[in-house]
Amino acid sequence: MSVTIEVIKPGALTTVQDLGRPGFAHLGIPRSGAADRASLKLANRLVGNAEGAAALECTLIGPSLRFHNDALIAITGAEVSARLDGEEVALNCAVTIPAGGLLELATTSTGLRSYIAVRGGIEAEPMIGSRSSDLLSGLGPAPLKAGQTIATEEPLGEVPAIGVAPVAPPVDVPLLQVVAGPRADWFADDALALLAASSWEVSSDSNRSGVRLIGPELPRLRHDQLHSEGMAHGAIQVPASGQPIILLADHPTTGGYPVIAVVASADLDAAGQLRPGQKLRFALS
């Protein structure tokens, strides 16, 4: 049965996300999708959804949601206090919500993005093969608003008998593995060493397109204009200011700033959990 959910408070930014729309970058369409894909997949598995089903991605301050029907949900991703009718509920496991239940997520304590999967998956009109909200391009459903109701699709398949999924707790100062290039040669000899040796702070001017970092200026060797080129997810782009930007799910498909290094695929989900004010480090692999 489909579940109707009323948005009492939308939180700071709650969007519908699935695994995005890969295969369209040559048309200027970002992949988009969950910024922390592993957490989205886990949330879906816990409630018996296909791992790429649409779920809610909550940013920093979580939403308050009134469930109008019995539902099965799972919350994954950032560490956050979640309450069902005032009672604390566990993360990383399936939680039964009775009809009329109020689910409230507080502000994340570690990490930035929580995922709420509801059995059946969130209903939304697919756009270019995905239900993801791409905030850069304005594709997919708009962020949640107070008073709005959302619904789930009809559930398919069995509910798996998983208890609490073992999930490594987020760390205070993550260490992200990076691969040098493609434009490391546009920087001074010591720039890569400086990238790896420094402590970086996440700027408040970060979003689903990119994480802006504050730290030492990465010195450039070449100052001529780079022709626009394709950008990979996790690319560390360095604009003229010398302050790097890690490109996330909604990043522009091409760009004209040189990329000194790219975050290794295994650490892209961790990059999607970086929160403003947090410190991080890089390791060259």
Place this chain on the structure above:
Amino acid sequence: MSSPPTIRPAGNHSVLIELEGNDAVQRLAAGLEARRGSELEEIVPGHETLLLVWREGAPPIGAIEQLISGAELTAEASAQPAAIELRVRYDGPDLAAVAESCGFSPEELATRHLACRYRVGFIGFSPGFAYLLGGDPALQPPRLAEPRTRVPAGALAIAGPYSAVYPRSSPGGWNLIGSCDEPTFDPAQNPPALLTAGMAVRLVAK
């Protein structure tokens, strides 16, 4: 073929292939198109580069070289790119200033701009935003010092060697010289973008 392309690592799931000019980019992209699929997820042309993104894991460098040489053999077949006409008006808010800075009257600018044979070099910046190459070397104004917060959909714009039609309303720093009513991006269509890299584009006066 000329000198072998430079293969630059772009993380452990993609590589950036540097080529000599956009023609070589189009040839290699066309030659690789049949390989796009579940493993090779994205083939993204740039001005002088092609980014290849794999689903996961490290693409072995040997395999990339094989992929490229295989693509070169088949590229001959991809001879004639599709051609498209866009009907435009020269009525943009920056037309007079751009014409003056290039030493022409607005009418001369329009005539020169219409006379060029354009080709889509690559798409980027926003969905369906096609960078048109092949413009008149005498018409290369720099980007605006202060980008506009809102450029209307359909604005015909130039900056440096490129011309473009803004597919949708967005912020933008290019010089707006005219407009085009033809929709160039519609997410409900398949493909959603009217223009793709390699396509020949003729501008005709409306």
